[in-house]
Amino acid sequence: MNRTFDRRDFLKLTGAAAALAAAGCASTSPKARVVVIGGGFGGATAAKYIRMWDPSIEVVMVERADAFISCPISNLVLAGYKSMANITHRHDGLQRYGVQVVRDEATAVDAAKRVVRLARGGDLAYDRLIVAPGIDFMFNELPAYQSAMSAGRVLHAWKAGEQTVALRRQLEQMKDGGVYVLSVPLAPYRCPPGPYERASLVAGYFKKAKPRSKVLVLDANPDVTSKGPLFKKAWADLYKGILEYRGNAKAIDVDVRTGSVKLEVEDVKGDVLNVVPPQRAGDIAVKAGLITANNRWCGIDWRTMESTAVKGVHVLGDATLSAPLMPKSGSMANQHAKICAAAVIALINGQQPDAGPKIANTCYSYVSDNEAIHVASVHTWNEKDKTLTTVPGSGGVSSARSELEGAYAWAWAVNIWQDVLG
Amino acid sequence: MRVSIICAVVVAAVPMVASAQDRNAGRNMAASCAMCHGTDGRGATGYQPLAGMAKDELVRKLNGFRSGATPATVMHQISKGYTDQQIQLIAEYFSAQKK
Numbered sequence: 093m094n095r096t097f098d099r100r101d102f103l104k105l106t107g108a109a110a111a112l113a114a115a116g117c118a119s120t121s122p123k124a125r126v127v128v129i130g131g132g133f134g135g136a137t138a139a140k141y142i143r144m145w146d147p148s149i150e151v152v153m154v155e156r157a158d159a160f161i162s163c164p165i166s167n168l169v170l171a172g173y174k175s176m177a178n179i180t181h182r183h184d185g186l187q188r189y190g191v192q193v194v195r196d197e198a199t200a201v202d203a204a205k206r207v208v209r210l211a212r213g214g215d216l217a218y219d220r221l222i223v224a225p226g227i228d229f230m231f232n233e234l235p236a237y238q239s240a241m242s243a244g245r246v247l248h249a250w251k252a253g254e255q256t257v258a259l260r261r262q263l264e265q266m267k268d269g270g271v272y273v274l275s276v277p278l279a280p281y282r283c284p285p286g287p288y289e290r291a292s293l294v295a296g297y298f299k300k301a302k303p304r305s306k307v308l309v310l311d312a313n314p315d316v317t318s319k320g321p322l323f324k325k326a327w328a329d330l331y332k333g334i335l336e337y338r339g340n341a342k343a344i345d346v347d348v349r350t351g352s353v354k355l356e357v358e359d360v361k362g363d364v365l366n367v368v369p370p371q372r373a374g375d376i377a378v379k380a381g382l383i384t385a386n387n388r389w390c391g392i393d394w395r396t397m398e399s400t401a402v403k404g405v406h407v408l409g410d411a412t413l414s415a416p417l418m419p420k421s422g423s424m425a426n427q428h429a430k431i432c433a434a435a436v437i438a439l440i441n442g443q444q445p446d447a448g449p450k451i452a453n454t455c456y457s458y459v460s461d462n463e464a465i466h467v468a469s470v471h472t473w474n475e476k477d478k479t480l481t482t483v484p485g486s487g488g489v490s491s492a493r494s495e496l497e498g499a500y501a502w503a504w505a506v507n508i509w510q511d512v513l514g
Numbered sequence: 515m516r517v518s519i520i521c522a523v524v525v526a527a528v529p530m531v532a533s534a535q536d537r538n539a540g541r542n543m544a545a546s547c548a549m550c551h552g553t554d555g556r557g558a559t560g561y562q563p564l565a566g567m568a569k570d571e572l573v574r575k576l577n578g579f580r581s582g583a584t585p586a587t588v589m590h591q592i593s594k595g596y597t598d599q600q601i602q603l604i605a606e607y608f609s610a611q612k613k
Contacts (some may be wrong), residue, residue: 144553423549430545434538450600452546452592468588470595478602486595490587497587500550503560507571510548510557 116320122150124219124440129376131155131196132182133422134408135224137429138436143189146437151190152216154208155183156197158511163177164422164456165505166252167442170260171293179252185514201380203402204504208346220436222397223382223390224408224425225281226251226375232290233370234345245348246365250282252416254390262293262364263410268302273362275343275353276311281412282391282420284318285467287311287368289457293325295331296460307335309510310353310360312342318419319457319465326459327492343367373411387411394480395473396435396445397428406432415480418471419455426508427451427471428504448473451480456501464501540603543596547604556609566613572605 123146128139131153139153159180168174183193186449194216201223202211207215231238231246239244247262249255263272276287293307298305316323316337327335345354346367352359353367372388374377383401384391390407391400394415399405409425418424428451433444450472459465469487471480490497547555547564555564564572578584579593580601596604 145541157602232532426549427546430542430548434542435543438538446542449548450543450595452595454550454588454592466588468591472595484596486591494587499560500587503552503558507552507558507561511548511553 096394099469105375107513110181111235123148125150125152125217125219125337126220126222126237126436126440127151128153128183128222128275129201129208130224130226130374130409131157131160131186132224132409132425132506133512134226134425134429135222136160136183136186136455137404137426138222138224138432139191139492140186140189140512140514141245141430141433142436143191145433146441147190148446149286150192152194153183154194154216155198155200156195156211158319159183159469160257160509161252162288162505163250163252163507164417165376165502166249166256166510167290167293168458169252169256170249170263170290170462171297171461172260172264173293176267177259179256181509181513183513185510187192188514192227199379200495201376201402201405203405206404208389213279219440220406221408222408222432222436223377223411224382225376225411227371227410227420229369229371234343234367236345237367237369238346240346240365243348245351246346249366250286250368250371251331259364259366260344263297266302266305266363268304268341270363271306271308271361272298272364273308273310273353273360273366275367276313276317276319277308277368278312278342279317280420281368281371284419284421285323285455288316288323289459291335292326292331292457292459293461295335295478298334299331301336305334305496307331307364308360309336309337309345310341310355311339314339317454319467322465322490322493323457323459326463328475329452330460331365339508348447371410374429375409376409377407379435380405385413393450394431395447396439397432398435406436408432415471416477417482418480419453419467419494421453421455422508423453423455424451424459426512427453448475449480450483454504456497456504458498458501462495462498463493464497465486465493466497466501534557539600540607543600543606545603547608555608556611556613563613564608565611567605567608569602569609572608573601576601576605 162179165217197211249259408428410420438445552558579589
């Protein structure tokens with residue numbers, strides 16, 4: 093660790109990185125510096141919990157966006173039930189815990205020198221690095237996608253933000269009697285129940301605002317991948333004649349000229365095309381050499397969240413090669429972050445990390461403006477399989493959709509945002 | 515350079531202890547509850563506050579969910595993932611938190 097601090101003195105730093113190095117090292121003597129890339133459900137939680145549990149560790153979080161915009165609840169924004177303001181939250185609360193937030197983009201990681209390169213210039217030295225980049229899209233799987241997206245003719249809205257706003261606008265502008273096509277990629281993708289929640293809520297909006305319109309779900313998977321019976325019951329009860337679901341309907345391209353999604357056997361026309369492309373770990377994970385599985389995901393040791401490819405680097409959230417039956421969800425990323433925070437603190441303090449971590453997950457999905465369903469699971473270290481597996485007999489789904497769970501779902505969002513961001 | 519020396523001393527002074535596991539097991543497992551019940555069981559909207567709840571009371575509640583005696587939407591499924599000993603540790607952690 094002495095070596096790192098020595099090295100940092102010699103690093104040529106500019107901009108935010110230089111200011112941090114000066115503030116962090118001249119006025120205090122932190123035990124070690126942890127750099128966190130990404131201020132979402134995983135990264136921000138890890139940054140906060142490390143400072144909360146061991147304030148002698150310096151934590152610098154690098155986040156390129158001005159604010160956190162939550163994917164959970166963003167489907168309610170698409171349906172007009174909530175606003176962008178409801179899902180947009182600043183990172184300011186983290187300062188109360190002494191997390192230093194650098195508004196910049198990490199462009200490279202040099203794991204040998206233990207530095208993160210920043211877009212605006214300068215290197216940030218670390219003793220341990222936490223990479224929580226979320227997902228990026230494999231646009232090349234759909235050759236015409238990117239040009240169609242640039243032209244505003246197809247959207248994913250699978251990262252909440254500008255595209256959420258754009259898709260909402262397209263849904264509002266669509267004529268009554270139009271068709272909204274939602275294309276779902278093969279699992280694994282971010283938020284397994286997310287597409288089905290989106291289909292439900294858009295159908296709810298159509299039912300009220302433009303009742304002759306249709307929602308058409310083209311799912312690359314053979315069947316609904318999460319909470320299937322509960323979603324299908326809601327669709328039959330609430331959206332009959334509005335929402336149509338097709339399994340084994342994998343999109344292979346889009347066609348702007350005809351306004352259609354190209355499947356293997358046919359083209360399907362729509363007025364609003366919401367095609368969610370296949371996904372992989374975020375770009376910085378690729379650049380940092382953290383990808384270990386199928387050119388897509390980052391393998392980790394689930395006891396510490398440390399990369400199996402690069403020592404001293406931990407990976408959280410959707411970017412990880414998911415453990416069995418573990419969804420890529422904001423809930424899980426928040427839980428990964430707590431395993432990671434405890435392990436990083438133990439390792440920096442020369443202690444053995446928790447040898448048997450245990451975490452719980454609850455994912456709520458709305459099926460209408462006020463009713464929700466959930467899936468819950470408990471994941472624990474399995475020494476035989478060397479991964480986290482679900483505890484037999486635990487977990488499950490809702491017995492039925494309910495307004496009570498709708499209230500819990502909203503409260504869950506408010507509370508997890510607070511847990512993530514301070 | 516002065517800083518380098520201080521850092522080196524701090525690191526060297528930290529003894530290699532056996533495990534952070536036992537000491538922090540309750541804290542680490544309780545952290546899972548925070549996404550619904552608030553950080554350290556405090557300040558949550560619409561969910562039972564857990565900070566400062568008497569240990570026996572929380573153990574009793576969790577056991578009620580686990581056995582099915584207390585109706586729940588989610589907690590009967592979550593609580594079945596934890597052993598008696600783990601429930602004790604979690605309840606102990608929350609009972610020691612300021613309300």
